[in-house]
Amino acid sequence: MLRRPLTALLLIALAAMMAVPVSFAQDDEEIELRWRTRPDNQAEIDVYTAASEAIDAEWEGVTLRYEPGGSETAAYQDVLVTELEAGTAPDVFWIPGTDIARFASAGLILNLADLASDDADFDVEDFYAGPMSFLTTALDGMDDDALWGLPRDVSAFAIYFNADLFDEAGLPHPEDGWTWAEFVEAAEEISGLGADIRGFGMNAWWANWGYFVNAAGSSFFNEDFTACGLDNQATVEGLETARMLFDNGWAIPWGSDSEPPFIAGTVGMFMNGRWATPNTITNAEFNWNVAPLPVGPSGMETNWLFWGAYVVNANTEHPEEAWDLVTRLTSAEIQGQIADLGANIPSRATDEAIELFLNTLPGSGVNNAAFVSGTTSEDVRTEAPLFFGDWPSIDEAYGTGVTAVFNGDLSAEEFAASICEQVEPLFD
Amino acid sequence: MATTADKLLQNQFTPGPDSATPIIVPASILWNLLIAAGCIFLSIHIFGLDDFGRLGRPVQYFAGVVVILPALMAVASSIMLYQRKAMGRYLALIIQYVGTVLCIVGVLHLWGVFLSFEAFVDSVMTNAPLTLGFAAGYGLYWLGGRLGETNPWRDRLTQVALLIASATLIILLLATDVLGTANYILNTYNNTLTWVLTAGAVIFGVLTWQMLHLGAYFGELPTQRDAWQGWLMLSPNIIGFMFFFAGPLLLSFYFSFTNGQIGRVPEVIGVSNYTHMLSVEFQWRESAEVTRQSVLSRGYSPLMTVNVGERELIVGARDVMFWRSMRNTIFFCMMLVPLSAIPALILSLILNSKLPGVKFFRALYFLPSVAAVVGTALIWRWLYDPTIGFFNYIITTVTGFLGLADPQVAWLTGPGVVLISIVLLAAWQLVGFNTVLFLAGLQGIPHVLYEAAQIDGANRWQQFRNVTLPMLAPTSFFVIVTTIITGLQVFNEPYALFPARPIPVEATTAVYYLYDRAFPGFQYGYASAVAWVLFALIFMVTFIQFRLQRSEAYEN
Numbered sequence: 007m008l009r010r011p012l013t014a015l016l017l018i019a020l021a022a023m024m025a026v027p028v029s030f031a032q033d034d035e036e037i038e039l040r041w042r043t044r045p046d047n048q049a050e051i052d053v054y055t056a057a058s059e060a061i062d063a064e065w066e067g068v069t070l071r072y073e074p075g076g077s078e079t080a081a082y083q084d085v086l087v088t089e090l091e092a093g094t095a096p097d098v099f100w101i102p103g104t105d106i107a108r109f110a111s112a113g114l115i116l117n118l119a120d121l122a123s124d125d126a127d128f129d130v131e132d133f134y135a136g137p138m139s140f141l142t143t144a145l146d147g148m149d150d151d152a153l154w155g156l157p158r159d160v161s162a163f164a165i166y167f168n169a170d171l172f173d174e175a176g177l178p179h180p181e182d183g184w185t186w187a188e189f190v191e192a193a194e195e196i197s198g199l200g201a202d203i204r205g206f207g208m209n210a211w212w213a214n215w216g217y218f219v220n221a222a223g224s225s226f227f228n229e230d231f232t233a234c235g236l237d238n239q240a241t242v243e244g245l246e247t248a249r250m251l252f253d254n255g256w257a258i259p260w261g262s263d264s265e266p267p268f269i270a271g272t273v274g275m276f277m278n279g280r281w282a283t284p285n286t287i288t289n290a291e292f293n294w295n296v297a298p299l300p301v302g303p304s305g306m307e308t309n310w311l312f313w314g315a316y317v318v319n320a321n322t323e324h325p326e327e328a329w330d331l332v333t334r335l336t337s338a339e340i341q342g343q344i345a346d347l348g349a350n351i352p353s354r355a356t357d358e359a360i361e362l363f364l365n366t367l368p369g370s371g372v373n374n375a376a377f378v379s380g381t382t383s384e385d386v387r388t389e390a391p392l393f394f395g396d397w398p399s400i401d402e403a404y405g406t407g408v409t410a411v412f413n414g415d416l417s418a419e420e421f422a423a424s425i426c427e428q429v430e431p432l433f434d
Numbered sequence: 435m436a437t438t439a440d441k442l443l444q445n446q447f448t449p450g451p452d453s454a455t456p457i458i459v460p461a462s463i464l465w466n467l468l469i470a471a472g473c474i475f476l477s478i479h480i481f482g483l484d485d486f487g488r489l490g491r492p493v494q495y496f497a498g499v500v501v502i503l504p505a506l507m508a509v510a511s512s513i514m515l516y517q518r519k520a521m522g523r524y525l526a527l528i529i530q531y532v533g534t535v536l537c538i539v540g541v542l543h544l545w546g547v548f549l550s551f552e553a554f555v556d557s558v559m560t561n562a563p564l565t566l567g568f569a570a571g572y573g574l575y576w577l578g579g580r581l582g583e584t585n586p587w588r589d590r591l592t593q594v595a596l597l598i599a600s601a602t603l604i605i606l607l608l609a610t611d612v613l614g615t616a617n618y619i620l621n622t623y624n625n626t627l628t629w630v631l632t633a634g635a636v637i638f639g640v641l642t643w644q645m646l647h648l649g650a651y652f653g654e655l656p657t658q659r660d661a662w663q664g665w666l667m668l669s670p671n672i673i674g675f676m677f678f679f680a681g682p683l684l685l686s687f688y689f690s691f692t693n694g695q696i697g698r699v700p701e702v703i704g705v706s707n708y709t710h711m712l713s714v715e716f717q718w719r720e721s722a723e724v725t726r727q728s729v730l731s732r733g734y735s736p737l738m739t740v741n742v743g744e745r746e747l748i749v750g751a752r753d754v755m756f757w758r759s760m761r762n763t764i765f766f767c768m769m770l771v772p773l774s775a776i777p778a779l780i781l782s783l784i785l786n787s788k789l790p791g792v793k794f795f796r797a798l799y800f801l802p803s804v805a806a807v808v809g810t811a812l813i814w815r816w817l818y819d820p821t822i823g824f825f826n827y828i829i830t831t832v833t834g835f836l837g838l839a840d841p842q843v844a845w846l847t848g849p850g851v852v853l854i855s856i857v858l859l860a861a862w863q864l865v866g867f868n869t870v871l872f873l874a875g876l877q878g879i880p881h882v883l884y885e886a887a888q889i890d891g892a893n894r895w896q897q898f899r900n901v902t903l904p905m906l907a908p909t910s911f912f913v914i915v916t917t918i919i920t921g922l923q924v925f926n927e928p929y930a931l932f933p934a935r936p937i938p939v940e941a942t943t944a945v946y947y948l949y950d951r952a953f954p955g956f957q958y959g960y961a962s963a964v965a966w967v968l969f970a971l972i973f974m975v976t977f978i979q980f981r982l983q984r985s986e987a988y989e990n
Contacts, residue, residue, distance in 0.1 A: 084953045087696055091488075094549065112697030112956060201830075204821060210847075210934035259820045261847030263933045267821045320697075398954045402755070402936040409938060413849050427727050428735055 037324050040096035042073040044082040057340050090114050097322040098331050103313045107391035110154050116318040119151040121329040134355045136388030137313040155317035156336045157353035162309045162380025166276040169293040171196050180297035189300040193256040196274030206257040207264025208277040213310050215408045219244035221302025232394045234426035245411050245418040260412040280377045281349050296376045306385040395433040403429045458644040462526050463515050466508040473505035490700045520652045530642040537635035544628045567602025571595040686962040694959030707963035713752040718745050759947035767921035773861035778868030786876045800866040811930030814859045818845035852940040856927045868913050875909030911983050922972050944968050
């Protein structure tokens, strides 16, 4: 006879637990804002959660709910886009710099220009100029000023090098101003240390091969980002140099994830951004450090300026508060807390912020200055959202062609000769 | 046509013409008329909307017309209820039951239940240790039940069990802030809609319940009662199917004729998506001096080339990636079927024997089929790694031992290898499932056939060739059909196996391509068209296979 009361109790308990979610009630006067980032690990989630709680505690009338989004491989943007279409997306969210244009063009994010102009504390000059130039780009046919968000952080590439392998090969450690000739020599010498050792590794996305063509003097786009810019000899030179590394077996094959073998100690040099530093500190069991990217045939220090931005949902019910949240999340104080993780560089280009970053990861010996110099290189190319073209399709066409070059199915000359004609319909 | 027994039963169940009309009947008639009026009002409202959830005018008008249907049903039901016809009751039941479900769903939505599912999971995880109290209570109850009925400890243990479970419930309710929850739910009643939906749920529910009990009044036969009870049991699935499958399916068909993009209201563009996707042209390239691209019309890109003597025939397509993805998908299927069916057949033959430990191996081989694809794909990504992967380690070791050149296979990047890498992973996952199917087929073959074959002097191979294979034909057909359909829909493997985006062209399958157009590309209208072309292909392949099997069956 007791079975029924017990079953009833279990059902009531389950119902009670199901009902709990709705108890995230707020007072009528309180405004609830949801915001989201794409953290790479639990440590980042913890820092963002703490930052959210700190802002929440001092902000009267607003309750914050921080939602850590899925990781890069868990289709962060796919979930976000679905929620935006369904009307359930958070009020404020982070997106990569390359996505700004298509989110803005699709009307998914709010133009914050008017809100910013009313904000006496806000100054565009506080942030890196590159990202801000894209974030203030007006859409075609738009008469008003534009401000699509504020950059959360910036990053740049550097060469993570295995100092033990350099020493074993009798090579000097890479330093500021080292050249492609020295870089290629190091890749070859280190590869000669053993059948399972490779001199160089990079991952297979646009910025990696992009560095080679940029450093050779080419560019993805023309000056005003309205057409392809790869139809030149510099593209050929850059791609051939990278292809030579693959053909000779001096590099991890194109398309493979180079991070695990680097961490395993079988790769001499690994090109990656600041975001890879915490994992390397944690897992690498060899002596390593970072160096600026080598100087290519263009004769200039070349790098990418990667960035992502906090933007406001176009359908938010609380645009003023959402803007306020964006400015609070990009304040020097909050950026300082997040920079302490060592995964990224504050997006504020002030001396204070740079100093703050240079002092992160104390005791690790990591050459933080290599990343700062990357963001201020002579030829720094800002990760560019394409306002006048279909970037995902162009990225796919570029990537397919470059992969064909690296796999030996297409010559670099053929690629340079045909790629701009191929992607021309993809520009507005 | 009703049988004589049914007619007899009907007479038995039909009350006389002077029996009193239950109050629920006029109440239902009134309610139905209100619903009809409400639906007509809603339809007019829908037609008058400026924006219909960014779905476009056709969906708006379609919805406006669909809303009229319950109004017509309600009017028809009212007339028939008045005439005391059984059909009127069934129509009323459908309206009232669906109304109850929709109102309850609406109320739960307003209570915030659906949007808080993650918080629910967190809540369950946070409070999971507390539920051990229920386990303890149930354990004591079970222990008490093991004691004899005259044992005084029996009642004491059951009472203690109830006490522990009740205490656990109270603690759990306090821990989960049940008062806050109740407060929140009460606050939702500041919204008029919550009241309307709650009242609707109650009225619909009461009417449904009462109407269910009016079988005798309407002369319901036991067979008819069984029928509606069956439909009632099926209703959760039917309602779910209509809302979560048939509806989206219809919507995707509509989207395939639009320029639907994320964030924009779609506009109907006819069959442009289909023509863009399927357009191809053939051009000759007379000289190597000109690029292949330049001989094609604007908007076309080279898809493939064929050398004919001195000249080169260039096949161009407006959507090259679509054709490549279809080619990859077809090649994938062609490799997947033998690689997942033949090993499965061999394994099933081994597992069908009476070897020791065979049950363990049956479970073992089935494991890959139940493992999450994303997890296994990550493991296979490591196995395929060209520098630290296990496969290349084995190849290097073997070739080194034999003194051969190490091919250094680029499993996930080599243009000729990428698709094979995906097939190997998919086949590994499917083999276990196909093995179980073959095993079931083998166990269905009558043993007397083998005995007869043995008497006729057939050896093992001849038995397999002339008994096992023909008798397994239906199973083999099922395995091949399901494997081809699985193969044509492959998505998870290429999605999870390749870390970089975009994934290699050779790994882009049709479903991955439509995902790529819909999500990263924002073009869900075009992606819907790709989905429907893929559906047509799957339908065609399956239809041909069924026809072939039927004709073979007739021949046999």
